[in-house]
């Protein structure tokens with residue numbers, strides 16, 4: 001499973017990238033707001049740092065405007081994936097932008113039918129939002145599994161990019177289901193390293209090493 005980082009925080013991306021944990025980056029208007037940076041400027045910086053796909057989202061609501069914005073975003077760097085919302089207008093923009101050779105990430109997906117339409121419209125990535133479904137007491141992971149089944153049934157090449165990931169558990173569950181990509185905030189990726197038995201075991205090793213007088217360097 002590829003890891004994308006869901007942030008526009010350059011320092012956080014750089015830290016994970018140095019560890020080989022970053023196969024791509026996803027941003028959205030809320031994350032750009034949080035960064036306090038200009039969208040074109042920060043997106044360019046991310047694209048210079050990371051060689052994989054970097055999603056940058058349009059803000060227009062009409063297809064023609066989304067297409068124009070998508071073309072402009074795609075000029076930033078060759079690794080831009082234009083992000084469009086899963087509306088009828090967004091699907092039109094997806095079709096045109098992918099026919100022109102751009103990577104397109106269709107976002108705000110909350111149903112298997114929406115994912116089916118995005119694949120038909122030539123999306124490179126479909127972004128089903130797990131956490132926001134969980135918030136409504138609907139199991140977001142079931143949606144990932146349903147889309148996996150549907151895409152495999154028909155050999156759709158659109159990659160499932162599990163999004164709105166809130167917990168480390170979401171990451172392993174997505175990997176078990178077979179999501180192609182999971183995008184998560186840096187804190188969630190870091191939390192994947194945590195286990196209380198690791199901490200407990202290490203504590204004992206530190207104590208025993210001191211008692212044994214072990215010195216390596």
Ligand code: G3P
Nearest residue numbers: 006131132163164165183
């Ligand atoms: O990738 C989409 C993500 O940014 C949304 O996450 O936690 O706001 O639902 P969240």
